[in-house]
Amino acid sequence: MTKPLDIAIVGGGIVGLATADAIRRTRADLSLTVLEKEPEVAAHQTGRNSGVIHAGLYYAPGSLKARLCTEGSARLFRYCAERGIATTRTGKIVVAMSRDQLPALDELERRGRANGVAMERIGPDGIAEREPRAGGIEALHVPATGAVDFGDVARALAADLARAGHEIRTGFEVREARRTPTRTRLVGPPGNIEARVVVNCAGLHVDRAMRLLGHDPRLRVLPFRGEYWSLSGAAADRVHGHIYPAPDPRLPHLGAHFTRNVAGRVELGPNAVWAWGREAYGRFSGRVPDALEALSYRGFRRRAS
Numbered sequence: 001m002t003k004p005l006d007i008a009i010v011g012g013g014i015v016g017l018a019t020a021d022a023i024r025r026t027r028a029d030l031s032l033t034v035l036e037k038e039p040e041v042a043a044h045q046t047g048r049n050s051g052v053i054h055a056g057l058y059y060a061p062g063s064l065k066a067r068l069c070t071e072g073s074a075r076l077f078r079y080c081a082e083r084g085i086a087t088t089r090t091g092k093i094v095v096a097m098s099r100d101q102l103p104a105l106d107e108l109e110r111r112g113r114a115n116g117v118a119m120e121r122i123g124p125d126g127i128a129e130r131e132p133r134a135g136g137i138e139a140l141h142v143p144a145t146g147a148v149d150f151g152d153v154a155r156a157l158a159a160d161l162a163r164a165g166h167e168i169r170t171g172f173e174v175r176e177a178r179r180t181p182t183r184t185r186l187v188g189p190p191g192n193i194e195a196r197v198v199v200n201c202a203g204l205h206v207d208r209a210m211r212l213l214g215h216d217p218r219l220r221v222l223p224f225r226g227e228y229w230s231l232s233g234a235a236a237d238r239v240h241g242h243i244y245p246a247p248d249p250r251l252p253h254l255g256a257h258f259t260r261n262v263a264g265r266v267e268l269g270p271n272a273v274w275a276w277g278r279e280a281y282g283r284f285s286g287r288v289p290d291a292l293e294a295l296s297y298r299g300f301r302r303r304a305s
Contacts, residue, residue, distance in 0.1 A: 004183045005031045008195035010174055010209055012036025013046040014150055016201030017157040024164050032166050033193065034158070035186065037173035042154035044279065045203055050228070050259045050267065052242065053077070053087070055144040057094070058254070061114035070115050073144065080148060083156045086262050090241030092145035093127060095136035101246040102138060108247065109140055118144060133238040145242055147262045169193075174202075177212045184213070204278040220297040223278045223290060228269035231258075236266035 007023060009016045012034050020034050038044070056070035080087045096105045112119050120126070120141045127139050158168045169190070176187035177198070186193045202209035210217050231239065244257040253272070260266050276286025294300050 002194065004194035004196055005033055006195065007032040007197045007199060008184075008186060008193055009034045009199045009201055010186070011201035011203055011206075012038070012041040012154075012158070012168060012170065013044060013201065013203050014042065014154045014157070015046075015203070016199075017041060017154050017161070019199055019201055020161055020166065021157050024161060024166060028164070033195075034161065034166070034168045035172045035174060035188070035193065036168065036170045037188075039170050041158050041168065041170065042151040046154050047149075047151035048281065049150060050270075051147045051149055051261045052259055053146040053148055055092075055112070055117045055142050056115045057108060057112040057117055057119070057140070057142055058247070059111065059115065061111055066111075066115045070117065076148070076153070077146070079156075080153065085148065085152045085156060087146050087148045088260070088262050089144060089146040090260055091130070091141060091143040092242035092244060093122070093130055093134065093139045093141050094244045094246060095127065095134060095139040096246040097136050099137065104246045104249060105138060105140060112140070112142070117142060131240055131243055134243050147242075147260065149262050174209065174212060177214070179214055220294065220299060221278060222294050222297070222300055222303070223275040223280060224272050225275040225281065226270035227273055228267040228271075231266040231268065236260075236264075239266045 007030055009020050009032065016034055020032055023030060023032055053073055053076060054069055055073055056066055059066035059069055077087060094105065094108060096102050109119065109121060122130075122139050122141050124137065126141065127134050127136050130141060162168060172188045172190050174186045174188050178185040178187065183194050183196055184198050186195070186198065198213060200206055200209045200213065204221060207217055207219055207221050239258045239260055242257065242259050245255040247254055256269060256271070258266060258268050277290040278287070280286045280290070
């Protein structure tokens with residue numbers, strides 16, 4: 001009988017690849033393989049985001065999110081410098097347009113300083129100096145905010161793993177899992193893989209992968225798509241870095257904002273809209289089984305009511 005792998009990681013996005021990288025750095029004696037259903041890594045969420053590297057401004061001091069963001073930002077910039085991956089540090093301003101937004105800006109400043117984020121409170125002159133086309137009564141300037149193409153980061157991690165002797169198996173879609181007390185056999189179109197431990201980093205399909213592995217999270221991924229508008233050349237030249245509004249505590253998101261990505265494009269958004277499939281990235285794309293599954297899920301009905 002073939003000796004099983006020590007670890008199989010399902011999902012070749014940045015979460016799966018970073019998990020594999022952390023394992024190979026700490027336990028070089030373990031054999032591991034990353035399984036990705038697409039022909040290449042970073043084909044979904046990893047390669048389809050704004051690319052902003054946040055400094056750690058928003059999260060509650062002392063929380064795991066705050067630590068991961070502040071430490072992760074510094075480590076990400078170092079890794080990109082070592083691997084020659086392009087990044088920017090154009091900075092960010094978070095703008096209060098009226099006096100009733102100042103308490104939210106105060107709280108954001110308190111959190112950021114408690115998290116060790118370097119920042120400066122600025123007035124209208126400071127706003128105009130950094131973003132001449134922006135207006136507001138006060139703002140926080142966070143110089144450490146930057147951007148990267150996370151697809152580039154994922155491909156660099158995959159290359160590191162390959163150099164260390166680990167396999168990235170693209171085109172391997174896990175369709176079945178057969179478990180024994182000592183190993184799990186993952187069955188896909190290219191064949192089978194056996195591993196002592198399986199790590200689920202399946203992104204958009206993480207709940208489905210859990211069920212294949214014998215666990216029912218009683219949750220479903222609901223497909224929403226973030227829409228952004230790209231600014232034309234003349235308009236894009238008016239935005240130097242990242243411009244965010246003071247957060248509205250009644251809303252679960254940061255508000256519509258301008259971001260300048262690592263390629264120099266400026267986008268405005270996002271607007272969250274319902275998608276008719278988990279991988280429905282186009283306005284008119286979708287997949288009927290995904291849509292029916294989501295619409296029949298009680299969590300969707302609660303969300304819609």
